[in-house]
Amino acid sequence: MDLSFARLDRDVAVTALPTELAVLLVGVAARQAASPTAAAQARLSGTAPEAELLAPPHGAFHRAVSLALRRWPQE
Structure with a gap:
């Protein structure tokens, strides 16, 4: 299967938009x-950079679950 981009035909005219x-x-x-x-x-979108999403400062992807798991052996 060829997944490369289709070649542009050389005999096709390029159409430009009118300036207006x-x-x-x-x-x-x-x-x-x-607007x-x-x-x-x-x-709304992208409040945190992607790097912070993959390596949050607190070290857990879901902080509430992480804190619950840390308390679990002590209970």
């Missing part, structure tokens, strides 16, 4: 990224 349309799309994307909904979503 490209500017319009950039403006729409900028306004959408600056209150986008700002709220950015605050």
Whole structure:
């Protein structure tokens, strides 16, 4: 099975967007990224860097369970 990317045909013409349309799309994307909904979503997602998720400072992936397991032999 060949999983490589398909080659572009050399005889295919490249189509460019009209300048006015490209500017319009950039403006729409900028306004959408600056919207209150986008700002709220950015605050909700990714509060901790991925490195901290894989190696938290307290050393346990689930701190409450870790503390319960530490207390278990003592009970």
